[in-house]
Amino acid sequence: MPMIEMKNVSKWYGTFQVLAECSTQVEKGEVIVVCGPSGSGKSTLIKCVNGLEPFQQGEILVNDISVGDPKTNLPKLRARVGMVFQHFELFPHMTITENLSIAQIKVLGRSRDEATERGLKLLERVGLKEQAAKHPGQLSGGQQQRVAIARALSMDPICMLFDEPTSALDPEMINEVLDVMVELAQEGMTMMVVTHEMGFARKVAHRVVFMDQGRIVEDDAKEAFFGSPRSERAQQFLSKILHH
Amino acid sequence: MSTWDWQVFCKDTIDGKIVPSCFGSGGDITYLDWLLSAWGWTLSVSALALLVALLLGSLMGILRTTPHRGLVLLGNAWTELFRNIPLLVQIFLWYHVVPALIPPLRSVPSFILVVLGLGLFTSARISEQVRAGIQSLAGGQRMAGLAMGFTLPQTYRHVLLPMAYRIIIPPLTSESMNIIKNSSVAFAVSISELTLFALQAQEETSRGIEVYLAVTGLYFVSAFAINRAMLFVENRVRVPGMIGGGGH
Ligand SMILES: Nc1ncnc2c1ncn2[C@@H]1O[C@H](COP(=O)(O)OP(=O)(O)O)[C@@H](O)[C@H]1O
Ligand SMILES: [Mg+2]
Numbered sequence: 465m466p467m468i469e470m471k472n473v474s475k476w477y478g479t480f481q482v483l484a485e486c487s488t489q490v491e492k493g494e495v496i497v498v499c500g501p502s503g504s505g506k507s508t509l510i511k512c513v514n515g516l517e518p519f520q521q522g523e524i525l526v527n528d529i530s531v532g533d534p535k536t537n538l539p540k541l542r543a544r545v546g547m548v549f550q551h552f553e554l555f556p557h558m559t560i561t562e563n564l565s566i567a568q569i570k571v572l573g574r575s576r577d578e579a580t581e582r583g584l585k586l587l588e589r590v591g592l593k594e595q596a597a598k599h600p601g602q603l604s605g606g607q608q609q610r611v612a613i614a615r616a617l618s619m620d621p622i623c624m625l626f627d628e629p630t631s632a633l634d635p636e637m638i639n640e641v642l643d644v645m646v647e648l649a650q651e652g653m654t655m656m657v658v659t660h661e662m663g664f665a666r667k668v669a670h671r672v673v674f675m676d677q678g679r680i681v682e683d684d685a686k687e688a689f690f691g692s693p694r695s696e697r698a699q700q701f702l703s704k705i706l707h708h
Numbered sequence: 709m710s711t712w713d714w715q716v717f718c719k720d721t722i723d724g725k726i727v728p729s730c731f732g733s734g735g736d737i738t739y740l741d742w743l744l745s746a747w748g749w750t751l752s753v754s755a756l757a758l759l760v761a762l763l764l765g766s767l768m769g770i771l772r773t774t775p776h777r778g779l780v781l782l783g784n785a786w787t788e789l790f791r792n793i794p795l796l797v798q799i800f801l802w803y804h805v806v807p808a809l810i811p812p813l814r815s816v817p818s819f820i821l822v823v824l825g826l827g828l829f830t831s832a833r834i835s836e837q838v839r840a841g842i843q844s845l846a847g848g849q850r851m852a853g854l855a856m857g858f859t860l861p862q863t864y865r866h867v868l869l870p871m872a873y874r875i876i877i878p879p880l881t882s883e884s885m886n887i888i889k890n891s892s893v894a895f896a897v898s899i900s901e902l903t904l905f906a907l908q909a910q911e912e913t914s915r916g917i918e919v920y921l922a923v924t925g926l927y928f929v930s931a932f933a934i935n936r937a938m939l940f941v942e943n944r945v946r947v948p949g950m951i952g953g954g955g956h
Contacts, residue, residue, distance in 0.1 A: 516851050543857025553852035557870045557947050566866060567856035601949025619857065 465528055467492045467623050467654045468513055473522035475508060482508045483519065484678045490623070495655040497665040500675035501701060506658040507550075509675065510625050513656065514538075514545045527622055543571045546616030546624040550632050552608040554600035560587065560611055561596045564618050572619065579618070586614035590644050606637025613644055623654035630661060660705050666690065674698045716915040717743060717922070724913075739909055739919075746905035747926050753822055753891045753901060754930070758884055760827025761834050768831060769838025770864060783835060790832035796893050799825040803897045822894040830887050837879045841872035874945055881938040885931040892927075902926060 466489035475483040482505045490496050498506050511517040512524060515531045515538045524531040529541055554563050564583030568574045574582070587593050590610040592603075600608050609629055616624060629645070630638045642664050649655055649668035659665070665672055665686065672689040674682035674697075682689060682698045693699050717740040718730040732738045737745075764786075772783035790798070802825040807813040813821075845868055853863030873880075895904035906923040910916035 511851070514855060516854060539854070539857050539859045539862075542855055545855075547852075547855035549848060549852060549855075551848055553848045555849070555852070555867055555871075556950060557874065557945075567858065570862055570866065571857040599948040599950070601947060603949075615856070 466490060466525075467494070467527060468656060469523075469525040470509075470513075471523045471525075473509075473512060473519050473524060475512065475517065475519040475521075482678050483512070485522070486675075486678075486680050487522075488673055488680055488683050490654055490656055492654055493652045494670045495649045495653075495657065495668050496671045496673055497669040498656065498658045498673045498675060499660055499662075499665075499701070499705075504675040505678040506675055507627050510627050510656060510658055513625055514542045514547060516542075516547075539571070543567070543619055544622050546613075546619060546621035548609070548612050548616055548624065548626045548629045550628040552600070552605070552612045552632075554608055554612055554615070556600050558599070559596070560592070560598055560600070560603070563600065563611060564615050567615075568618055583614070583618050586617050587611070589617075590614045591640075604637060605633045606640045609633065609637075609641045610644055613641070613648070617648075621653075623656070624648070626655065626657040626659065628658050628660075630659065662690075662702075662706060674701065676701075712918055713915060714918055716913050716918050719913065721912070739913065742900075742905060742909065743902075743922060743926075746900055746902045746923075747930075749819075749894070749899055749901040750888065750891050750926075751930060753819070753826065753894050753899065754888045756823040757826035757830060757891065758887050760823060761830035761883070761887065763831075764828065765831035765834025766838050768835035769842070770869075772835065772839045773842045773868075774860070783839075787832045787835045790828050791836075793829075795826070795829050795890055796896060798829050799893050799896055801825070818897045819894075819899055822891075822897055822899055826887065826890060826893065830883060830890070833883055833886075834880070837876045837883065838872065841876040842868050844875055845871055874942075874947065877938060877942045877945075881935060881942075884934045884938065888927065888930045888934065 468490040470486055470488050473483055473486045474481065486509060488496070498509065500506055508517055512519045513526060513531065519532060526541060526545060529536055531541065555566070558566065561580060561583055564587060565576065565579035568579035568582060569576055584593065584596060587596055590613060592607055592610055595603060595607060595611070600611070603611065626645070630641050633641065638661070642661060645657070645664065646668050657664070669686045671683065671685055673680055674689070674693065674695070676697045681695045682693055684693070693702060715726055717738065718726045719739055720727055720732060721737050721739060721742055727738050730738055730740050732741050768783040768786045771779040772787070774780060799822060802821040803818060807816070849867055849871070850863060853867035854860070858866060891901060892903035894901050895907065898904065902923045906919050910919040913919065
């Protein structure tokens with residue numbers, strides 16, 4: 465049973481079709497990278513996985529639970545699916561420690577002490593132990609994104625979704641975030657990562673999905689994708705981002 | 709009319725004799741007593757109306773930002789209704805029309821009706837501010853909250869509202885100051901607040917200048933105190949690392 469399974473997912477904004485019959489799956493422990501031109505539907509696709517965006521057709525199963533089923537307890541499902549956003553989205557009015565513990569307390573019902581301890585351990589893991597008492601606005605972008613990853617991990621997720629986690633960062637901060645993600649991948653975390661960082665893809669991805677105009681046009685093992693992408697669009701895209 | 713006579717406030721309201729202590733005794737009251745009691749009524753009407761306005765305005769503002777079409781509609785309708793009728797007309801509606809339509813309301817004191825009228829009028833304006841504050845956070849914070857497994861109410865409680873309220877402290881301050889000023893409409897339904905006091909006391913004493921100056925001063929002090937208190941709150945809840953405590 466795959467951790468994430470999408471079957472013929474289609475979604476429309478009014479008459480505009482954002483997603484067209486998208487199918488793919490992510491096995492447990494697998495890392496897949498989703499890439500494609502801007503506006504091709506990558507963010508929409510990944511937000512459908514934890515039900516942040518509704519979709520009109522098809523089916524998505526996460527750990528065998530149907531996301532589109534109205535009977536599904538979405539908050540409960542989302543609590544187990546970590547998500548990292550392009551713009552970090554830490555809670556600005558809370559300290560870093562509170563950012564890391566609030567959902568553990570309110571959603572998982574952990575005690576404050578337990579949650580704080582777990583949060584601080586993860587903060588240490590992303591190398592930011594000294595920042596615990598600060599607020600997000602006092603951290604650099606790279607630091608905020610590492611906190612955001614730690615925040616997602618604090619819920620002991622069964623899989624992690626990343627939506628362009630480094631594209632809002634200054635170039636010199638990209639690697640500090642990618643390093644954390646690489647480590648996570650190597651530990652066996654199931655990950656679905658929207659990114660144009662092909663170095664990351666080469667290093668840890670198992671498969672690469674290429675999207676164009678709401679369709680998944682390539683879904684290959686990494687070696688096959690970087691060896692010979694079949695579609696012309698994917699080839700153009702690759703040569704553009706690899707040589708810019 | 710040439711010199712000011714502040715002793716007018718020490719006069720007994722019945723016989724017009726000056727009371728040495730300026731405060732009446734044994735059931736008699738001076739104009740000073742009356743002035744202070746009128747100030748009390750102004751503050752009471754304002755404070756209670758503000759409470760009503762904050763509660764209902766927040767609720768309606770929140771409803772307007774939910775993903776549920778029916779709730780959005782309710783919040784919008786509420787806001788338009790109470791925003792588009794002049795305040796004085798609303799007060800008269802509460803005083804004359806509503807009790808006629810809903811008989812049990814006939815026994816409700818006019819003080820309560822004024823609090824409701826002023827509170828609902830102001831709730832429409834606060835609803836606008838709360839909605840704008842929440843929407844200024846864009847969709848990212850809401851998604852981040854939901855993605856952590858918070859329910860929608862939890863997302864509002866822990867993620868959206870704490871920042872939204874910080875952002876709207878300045879407009880909420882002017883709304884709170886407005887409510888003090890707007891509470892003067894209560895004179896229209898015979899609440900013995902500052903404006904009614906001014907009208908009656910100047911008639912009885914022919915000392916309009918002193919009376920109006922005193923009343924003006926008390927309105928000013930009240931509004932100014934609110935302003936200072938809100939500034940204090942704004943500083944207390946300022947988020948480190950954020951300029952102006954605003955969104956991003
Ligand atoms: N709320 C929305 N309403 C209408 N169109 C939208 C909305 N969100 C995204 N879109 C459109 O859907 C398409 C896919 O968007 P998105 O998933 O963000 O693409 P990507 O992440 O690949 O850049 C874009 O053309 C975008 O303009
Ligand atoms: Mg995107």
